[in-house]
Amino acid sequence: xxxxxxxxxxxxxxxxxxxxxxxxxxxxxxxxxxxxxxxxxxxxxxxxxxxxxxxxxxxxxxxxxxxxxxxxxxxxxxxxxxxxxxxxxxxxxxxxxxxxxxxxxx
Amino acid sequence: xxxxxxxxxxxxxxxxxxxxxxxxxxxxxxxxxxxxxxxxxxxxxxxxxxxxxxxxxxxxxxxxxxxxxxxxxxxxxxxxxxxxxxxxxxxxxxxxxxxxxxxxxxxxxxxxxxxxxxxxx
Numbered sequence: 644x645x646x647x648x649x650x651x652x653x654x655x656x657x658x659x660x661x662x663x664x665x666x667x668x669x670x671x672x673x674x675x676x677x678x679x680x681x682x683x684x685x686x687x688x689x690x691x692x693x694x695x696x697x698x699x700x701x702x703x704x705x706x707x708x709x710x711x712x713x714x715x716x717x718x719x720x721x722x723x724x725x726x727x728x729x730x731x732x733x734x735x736x737x738x739x740x741x742x743x744x745x746x747x748x749x
Numbered sequence: 750x751x752x753x754x755x756x757x758x759x760x761x762x763x764x765x766x767x768x769x770x771x772x773x774x775x776x777x778x779x780x781x782x783x784x785x786x787x788x789x790x791x792x793x794x795x796x797x798x799x800x801x802x803x804x805x806x807x808x809x810x811x812x813x814x815x816x817x818x819x820x821x822x823x824x825x826x827x828x829x830x831x832x833x834x835x836x837x838x839x840x841x842x843x844x845x846x847x848x849x850x851x852x853x854x855x856x857x858x859x860x861x862x863x864x865x866x867x868x869x870x
Contacts, residue, residue, distance in 0.1 A: 689857060693856075
């Protein structure tokens with residue numbers, strides 16, 4: 644099984660900050676990685692697919708990068724509506740989510 | 750407008766069964782795989798199972814161990830997840846999600862709001 648490890652588990656940041664969340668795979672998953680955002684009481688929504696492709700309608704302040712075992716989700720300038728929990732998900736071998744990174748306001 | 754609506758959740762005793770449904774609308778249902786993902790209270794997302802666009806392929810997470818069964822009826826735009834031998838650690842909000850990509854897909858691009866399953870004596 645492929646394990647996905649996100650860091651940090653939680654993060655406090657200020658409006659306008661650049662935020663970086665990392666996701667490490669236990670083995671090479673090429674670029675087979677997606678990122679999701681989940682707000683409290685809501686279903687997750689897709690942000691980034693295939694490691695770096697921005698989903699339609701997602702603000703360009705979000706970006707993804709990486710390949711192999713190391714991946715990052717970057718928010719270029721934090722906005723209040725970005726406060727949420729973020730999950731990575733691999734699809735190289737079935738499907739596995741990271742444990743999530745909770746982002747809140749400092 | 751694309752929509753996924755889960756139903757069938759409830760409070761059940763350990764060892765019993767439950768059938769969850771995912772009703773879809775607003776897209777060509779028979780062209781896309783459907784996944785189930787669950788979230789225990791206060792916890793993260795956990796992938797459960799997938800059924801391919803034509804229903805011929807199903808994959809399950811290891812923890813399912815033969816207890817869950819997926820089926821779909823493309824004439825009714827519905828997927829069913831039959832849960833059996835339920836345990837306390839199956840307590841979760843169960844989401845269905847449409848996937849993008851060939852056969853069973855790999856990107857969960859639309860999600861329902863979930864149906865809550867509570868397993869308790």
